[in-house]
Amino acid sequence: MTHQHFDYATLMRERGFRVTPQRQLILDATCEGDGHTTPDEIYTRVHAKAPAVNRATVYRTLDFLCELRLVVALRVGGQTYYEIAGDAPHHHLVCRRCGNLEDIGHDTLKTLFAKIDREQQFLVDMDHLALFGLCKRCRDAEKRSRH
16 A cells, blocks of 8 residues: 555645654555554664654654554554554454455445444444454365374
8 A cells, every 4th residue: 555645744744744754755665565564674774764763753643643544553463563544444364373464345334334333333444454264275274183
């Protein structure tokens, strides 16, 4: 996902926040991860361009960008991954066994969210959801091991 399609600087300013050089660097470094990238990978990219930026600044800024929904976080197996938020919600299927991460379109979950709204009077406003389970390969391997 690229952040070049959106004017994140304008979005931050409209919400009353400044676009600092550090925020821009961290946003760029997240984007360079081309999808799911770890904080260490982001820090390494930022540090290569701006050695004065420390890890604490990277972590704080990632939290800030997540609060603004410019970046989304996904926690899998004790590791957090970050990616640029897109123009449409998207979600993931995460295999608990092998760690495979697969994107799943929002259209697949939109019906479920609408049903929750109707039946529970609860509006789901998640634009990044992870569903954990077993992928086909791991399920097939599990079946083979039982026989």
